[in-house]
Amino acid sequence: MSMLTEAPxxxxxxxxxxxxxxxxxxxxxxxxxLVVGGVWSVGALGIDIATIVxxxxxxxxxxxxxxxxxxxxVAETLSLVFETLAIVFLATLLSVALSVPVAxxxxxxxxxxxxxxxxxxxxxxxARAVPDLVLAIIFLRMFGLGATAGxxxxxxxxxxxxxxxxxxxxxxxxxxxxxxxxxxxxxxAQQIMAAIPQTLMPQLIxxxxxxxxxxxxTSVLLGYVGVGGIGLxxxxxxxxxxxxxxxxxxxxxxxxxxxxxxVSGAIRAALMRSAGQRITGGTWVDRLLNHxxxxxxxxxxxxxxxxxxxIRRFLxxxxxxxxxxxxxxxxxxxxxxxxxxxxxxxxxxxxFFPPSAGGSMxxxxxxxxxxxxxxxxxxxxxxxxxxPIGILAARNAVANAYVHQTFRVIIVIVRxxxxxxxxxxxxxxxxxGEVAGTLALSIGAIGLLSKLIAxxxxxxxxxxxxxxxxxxxxxxxxxxxxxxxxxAPAFVAHTMYLLDNNIRSATLLGVVGAGGIGFLLLNASRVxxxxxxxxxxxxxxxVVLAVEAxxxxxxxxxx
Amino acid sequence: xxxxxxxxIDDIYSVQLDHVTKDFGGGVLGLDDVNVGFRTGRxxxxxxxxxxxxxTLLRHINGLHSPTSGTVRVLGxxxxxxxxxxxxxxxxxxxxxxxxxxxxxxxxxxxxxxAGQLGSLKGPRISLMMYPKSVxxxxxxxxxxxxxxxxxxxxxxxxxxxxxxxVAIARALxxxxxxxxxxxxxxxxxxxxxxxxxxxxxxxxxxxxxxVIASLHQVQLAIEFAxxxxxxxxxxxxxxRTTQGLxxxxxxxxxxxxxxxxxxxxxxxxGSASTSTSDSDSVRTPMSSGVTR
Numbered sequence: 001m002s003m004l005t006e007a008p009x010x011x012x013x014x015x016x017x018x019x020x021x022x023x024x025x026x027x028x029x030x031x032x033x034l035v036v037g038g039v040w041s042v043g044a045l046g047i048d049i050a051t052i053v054x055x056x057x058x059x060x061x062x063x064x065x066x067x068x069x070x071x072x073x074v075a076e077t078l079s080l081v082f083e084t085l086a087i088v089f090l091a092t093l094l095s096v097a098l099s100v101p102v103a104x105x106x107x108x109x110x111x112x113x114x115x116x117x118x119x120x121x122x123x124x125x126x127a128r129a130v131p132d133l134v135l136a137i138i139f140l141r142m143f144g145l146g147a148t149a150g151x152x153x154x155x156x157x158x159x160x161x162x163x164x165x166x167x168x169x170x171x172x173x174x175x176x177x178x179x180x181x182x183x184x185x186x187x188x189a190q191q192i193m194a195a196i197p198q199t200l201m202p203q204l205i206x207x208x209x210x211x212x213x214x215x216x217x218t219s220v221l222l223g224y225v226g227v228g229g230i231g232l233x234x235x236x237x238x239x240x241x242x243x244x245x246x247x248x249x250x251x252x253x254x255x256x257x258x259x260x261x262x263v264s265g266a267i268r269a270a271l272m273r274s275a276g277q278r279i280t281g282g283t284w285v286d287r288l289l290n291h292x293x294x295x296x297x298x299x300x301x302x303x304x305x306x307x308x309x310x311i312r313r314f315l316x317x318x319x320x321x322x323x324x325x326x327x328x329x330x331x332x333x334x335x336x337x338x339x340x341x342x343x344x345x346x347x348x349x350x351x352f353f354p355p356s357a358g359g360s361m362x363x364x365x366x367x368x369x370x371x372x373x374x375x376x377x378x379x380x381x382x383x384x385x386x387x388p389i390g391i392l393a394a395r396n397a398v399a400n401a402y403v404h405q406t407f408r409v410i411i412v413i414v415r416x417x418x419x420x421x422x423x424x425x426x427x428x429x430x431x432x433g434e435v436a437g438t439l440a441l442s443i444g445a446i447g448l449l450s451k452l453i454a455x456x457x458x459x460x461x462x463x464x465x466x467x468x469x470x471x472x473x474x475x476x477x478x479x480x481x482x483x484x485x486x487x488a489p490a491f492v493a494h495t496m497y498l499l500d501n502n503i504r505s506a507t508l509l510g511v512v513g514a515g516g517i518g519f520l521l522l523n524a525s526r527v528x529x530x531x532x533x534x535x536x537x538x539x540x541x542x543v544v545l546a547v548e549a550x551x552x553x554x555x556x557x558x559x
Numbered sequence: 560x561x562x563x564x565x566x567x568i569d570d571i572y573s574v575q576l577d578h579v580t581k582d583f584g585g586g587v588l589g590l591d592d593v594n595v596g597f598r599t600g601r602x603x604x605x606x607x608x609x610x611x612x613x614x615t616l617l618r619h620i621n622g623l624h625s626p627t628s629g630t631v632r633v634l635g636x637x638x639x640x641x642x643x644x645x646x647x648x649x650x651x652x653x654x655x656x657x658x659x660x661x662x663x664x665x666x667x668x669x670x671x672x673x674a675g676q677l678g679s680l681k682g683p684r685i686s687l688m689m690y691p692k693s694v695x696x697x698x699x700x701x702x703x704x705x706x707x708x709x710x711x712x713x714x715x716x717x718x719x720x721x722x723x724x725x726v727a728i729a730r731a732l733x734x735x736x737x738x739x740x741x742x743x744x745x746x747x748x749x750x751x752x753x754x755x756x757x758x759x760x761x762x763x764x765x766x767x768x769x770x771v772i773a774s775l776h777q778v779q780l781a782i783e784f785a786x787x788x789x790x791x792x793x794x795x796x797x798x799x800r801t802t803q804g805l806x807x808x809x810x811x812x813x814x815x816x817x818x819x820x821x822x823x824x825x826x827x828x829x830g831s832a833s834t835s836t837s838d839s840d841s842v843r844t845p846m847s848s849g850v851t852r
Contacts, residue, residue: 176661180727183621184734185650185678193683194674198665302695304667304687304712 027557030550031492034499038380041373045434047381052439059429062243069251070244072233080249081256084229086327087147087154088215093324094155095162096208102159103166109175110192120163128160129541133508133518136222137525137533142341142348147331150227154215162211169203170196202271209264216260217418220253224511225525228331230256238424250421258416355538356531364520368539371516374437375502381438382445383495389446390453396465397457397479404454411454414447423509437514441502449498456490457483492558496551503547507540569635572596573738573770574620579629581615581794589615590626591794597772599737602764604781605774606798607791607817613774616791617740620772621653622646634737651678654731656760656773658743660723664716668707668726671715672698675733694733701729705759721752728759732767739764741773745780753777757784778814790817 042048071077104110106120132153139149177195186194223231230249237246289306304310341348357364391397393407422443426436460483468478510518517536524532568575574597581589590612597603605613618624619631622638631638636649654675662671670687676694677684684690690698702708705725710718715726724744731739741760745753761784764771775781781788782802790798790813798816 174659174661176657176659177663179623180655180657180661180730181674181677183623183650183653183655184675184731185647186674187647187677187683189683190677190680193685194677195663197685198663201665302692302699304669307712 023557027554030554031558034376035380038376041377042380042438045370045373045377045438047377047435047438051435058431062425062428065243066247068244069248070242071248071252072245077252080230080233081252082330083147084216084219084231084256086330087150087227087229088212088219089323089327090147090331091151091154091215091219092158092208092212093320094151095158095211096204098155098159099163099166102163103170104192106163106167107170109173109178110170110196112188120167124160124163124167126160127156127158128164129544130157130537131504131508131540132157132218133221133225133511134521134533134537136225136227137521137530138348138352139341140226141351141530142344143337144334144341145226146334147228148333148338150219150222150229151331151333153222153227154218158211158215161214162207165207166200166204169200169207173199205271206268209267213257213260213264216253216257217420220418220420221508221511225522234424238428243428246424250424253421254417257418261416351528351530352534354531355534356529357535364517364535364539367517367520368543370434371506371510371518372503372543374434374441374506374514374516375499377438378441378445378502378506379495379499381442382449382498385442386446386449386453387491390450391457393450393454394457396460396462397483399475407450408454411447411451414443415451417443417447419444419505419509420512423512423514427513432513432515434515437506437509437516440509440514441505444505445498445502448501449494452494452497453487453491456487456494459490460486489555489558493551493555496547496554500544500547500551503540503544566635568596569632571598572632573599573634574772575632576616576619577630577632579616579619579626579631581619581624582627588794589624590619592629593794593796595789595796595799597770599770600768601786602761602771602773602784603787603789604785605772605789605791606776606778606781606813607774608776611791611817612794613791614742615794617655617742617772617774620738620740621650621655647678651734652737654734654736654739654769656724656727656731656739656741656744658746660720660727660747662715662723662726662730664714666715667712668702668715668718669695669698669711671726672702672729672733675701675730678734698729698733701732702726704732704763705729719752720748721755724748724752724756725759728756728763732763736769738770738772741771743774743776745775745777753780760784778810782810788813792817 072080102120102123105112105116106124108117111117111120135153135157136149139152143149143152173196177199178191181191181194219227219229220231220234223229223233224235226232230253234246234249234253237243237249289311389407389411393404393411395404398404398407419440423437423440426440429436464486465478465482468482473481506514506516507518507521510516510520511522513519517540521533521536524530524536576593576595579590579593583589593612593616605616607613615624619626620633620638622631625639633649634652636645638646638649641649663674667687670690673687673690673694674684675698676690680690680694687695699708699711702711705728707718707722707725707729710722710726715723718726739760744760745756748756757780760771760773763769773784775784782805785802787801788798789796798813
C-alpha cells in the first residue's frame with residue numbers, strides 16, 4: 001500500500017518522476033482512511049490489551065463452567081441433527097430450484113431479453129443484500145414459528161449467491177454447442193436444454209454443496225429467532241445459562257460443519273474426476289451388467305448401457321429424492337399455514353410499512369455506527385494478524401515444508417469454526433457487547449484472509465522470482481520485491497471483500513448479543529415493531545451497497 | 560424480375576447473395592458488396608485469410624448474421640424476411656459443420672447425433688431416452704455412415720478431434736439437409752484426419768447431392784475438394800473459378816490473390832497485404848452478376 005502513497009517527489013533536473021495518476025492517489029487516500037478508521041474503531045470500541053487480559057479470568061471461569069459438556073441423550077441429539085440437516089437441505093434445494101430460472105434469465109447467452117436480464121440481475125443483488133435473518137423474521141411472522149420460515153428465508157437469500165455463480169458459469173461456457181442447435185433450427189428452449197445442463201452439472205452441484213455449508217452455519221443463527229433445530233436448542237440453553245448443554249451443542253455444530261466439509265469436498269473431487277471419463281468404462285461392473293451387449297448398427301436396444309457412470313447418476317438422483325422426502329417428513333411443513341401465510345401477505349407487509357425509527361433515529365444511527373466500527377476494527381485486526389499467518393502458510397514464501405504445512409492446518413481449523421459459535425463464546429467471556437463481536441469477527445477474518453493471502457502468494461508468477469534469483473538476489477529480497485509486490489493488489493481486493501462480508505456478519509452477530517444494530521433488529525422483532533425492522537434493513541442495505549461499490553472501485557484502481 | 564424467372568433461378572442456385580454488404584460498425588466491413596450464386600449440388604470452397612469474411616458469409620446463409628444491405632436467398636426464400644418461425648424451418652434444411660465441432664462434451668455421441676433432429680421435434684429434450692426410438696435408430700445409422708457406430712454411448716469429449724468432426728457430420732445428416740455449410744471444418748485437425756474429414760464430406764455431398772459451401776485456407780485441399788473456388792479478401796470476392804483443368808501455376812496464383820500478395824512483387828511483403836484493395840489487383844477475376852457458371 002505504502003508504495004502508492006508516496007507524495008510526488010521534489011522536482012529535480014532529470015529524470016522527472018511521473019505524477020501518480022489521480023485514481024491511484026484517491027485509492028491510496030481511501031485505503032489510508034480505512035486504516036485510520038479501523039484504528040479509531042479499535043479505540044472507540046475499547047479494545048485494548050487491558051480488556052483482553054481482563055476477560056482472561058472470565059474465560060477461565062467460563063471454561064470451568066462449560067465442562068463437563070452435557071450432550072443431550074443420543075435420540076434427542078440425532079433428532080436435532082436430523083432436523084437441522086433437513087432444514088438446510090430443503091433450503092438449499094429450494095434455492096437451487098429458484099436460482100436456475102433466474103440464472104438463465106441473467107446470463108447473456110440464455111436471456112430472454114435485455115429487460116429480463118436486468119430484472120434477474122437486480123433480483124439477485126436484492127436477494128444477496130437482504131440478510132436471511134431479516135427474511136426469517138418476516139417469514140416467521142407469515143408462517144408461524146418453525147422450520148418453514150427458516151427454509152424459505154435461507155432459500156431466497158441463497159439465490160443471491162447461487163444464481164450469480166450459475167449465471168457466471170453459463171456465460172463462461174463455450175457458446176458453440178448452443179449455437180449449433182440454433183443453426184439446425186432448434187427453438188430457444190431446445191438450444192438451452194440440449195447444450196447447457198449436462199455441461200454445467202458439475203459446477204451446479206459444487207456450488208450447491210458450497211452453499212449447503214454456508215446455510216448450515218446460518219441455520220444456527222436462525223435458531224435465535226425461532227427457527228427449529230440445533231440453533232434453537234443452543235439459544236434456549238444459553239438463555240437459561242446452561243453453558244454445559246449449550247457448549248456441547250456448539251461442539252456438535254462444529255463437528256457437523258467439519259464432517260460436511262469433508263463429505264462435500266469428496267463429492268466435489270469425484271465430480272472433477274468423472275468429468276472426461278468414458279460412458280462405458282472398463283470396470284467389472286460395466287462388463288457384468290452389459291454382458292453380450294454390442295453397440296453399433298446391430299444394437300436393437302438403442303438405450304444407453306448401464307455403465308457405472310449411469311448407475312452413479314441414477315443413484316444420486318434417487319438419493320436426492322429420498323433425502324427430500326425424508327426432510328419434508330422431518331420438518332413437517334404445514335402446507336395450510338404456508339397457503340394461509342401467502343394469502344395474508346398484504347396484511348403482513350402492512351406491518352412492515354411505513355418504515356419507522358421506533359422513536360429514536362439517533363439511536364439507530366448510533367447502533368449502525370457501532371456495527372460499522374465492529375466490522376472496520378475486525379477487518380483491521382484480522383488483516384494485521386492474517387498477513388504473517390498467510391505468508392508463513394505460503395509454499396513459495398517459506399521454504400520449510402513443516403512450517404507452511406503447519407500454518408495451513410491452523411488456517412483450516414480456524415476456518416472450520418463457525419463465526420457464530422465464536423461470537424457465543426466471546427459473548428459469554430467478555431459479556432454482551434461490541435468487544436465480543438469484534439473479537440469473534442477478527443478470528444473469522446484471520447481464517448478467511450490468511451487463506452486468501454497464502455493462495456494469492458502461491459499463485460504469483462514464479463518466473464519473475466526466478467529472474468530475480470538469477471541476478472543473485474537473496475531469498476528475502478526476492479520475496480519482498482517480487483512475490484509480495486505481485487500479490488499486493490489481491491491483498492487489497494481480499495481485504496475489501498472481507499470488510500464487505502464483515503458488515504453483514506457484524507449485523508447478524510448482533511443478534512446473539514455481540515452489539516450493534518443487529519441487537520436492535522432482534523429486539524424490534526421480539527416486540528413486534530416490524531416497521532423498525534424495515535428501517536434497520538434499509539440502513540443496512542444502504543451501507544452494504546455503499547461498501548460494495550467502494551470495493552469494486554478500489555479493486556479497479558489498485559492493480 | 561418476374562416470379563417465373565425468379566423460380567427458375569432459385570432452382571439452379573440453392574444459395575444466392577445479391578449485393579450483400581455487412582457493416583459491423585465503425586467502418587469495419589465484414590462483407591463488401593458480395594454478389595455470388597451457389598449452384599445446387601455443387602461443392603464450393605471459400606478461400607481466404609482469417610478475417611477475410613469467409614465465416615461472415617457463411618453466417619449470412621443460415622441467418623446467424625443479417626446483411627446491412629443486399630439480400631440473401633436460400634432455397635428460394637429470402638433469409639431475412641421469412642420471420643422467426645420461417646427461419647427455423649429454413650435452418651432445418653441447412654446443415655452446419657463448425658471448426659470446433661460444437662458437440663456437447665459430457666453428452667453421449669448418440670445423443671449429440673439425435674440433437675440434429677431437434678429442429679423437427681417439438682419441445683426440448685434432456686436425455687437420450689426422450690428422443691423417439693425411430694430417431695435413435697436413424698442416429699445409429701448416420702453414425703455407421705461416418706464409421707463411428709461402435710462409439711455411440713461414449714462421451715463425445717473422449718473422442719479424437721477427427722472423430723468428433725465426423726460425429727458433427729452425422730449430426731448434420733440427421734437434418735436431411737439440402738445445403739451443407741462447413742466453417743473451417745478441418746482447421747483444428749491434423750493433416751491425416753483433415754484429409755479423412757474432407758473425403759467424407761466429398762463422398763456425402765456426392766451421394767446425397769448436397770450443395771456444399773465450405774471455407775478452408777489450404778489451397779491444395781480446396782482444389783481437391785471443390786468444384787469451384789471463391790477467393791475472399793477484406794470482405795470482397797476477389798476470385799471465382801472452377802477447379803477443372805487448373806494448372807499448378809494457376810493454383811499458385813490463387814494463394815497470392817487471396818492473400819493480396821503478388822508473387823512478382825513478393826518483396827513488397829505482407830505489410831501491404833492488409834492495406835491494398837482489390838481494385839488495383841491484377842489477379843482479380845471480375846465478378847459477373849452472380850450467375851457465373
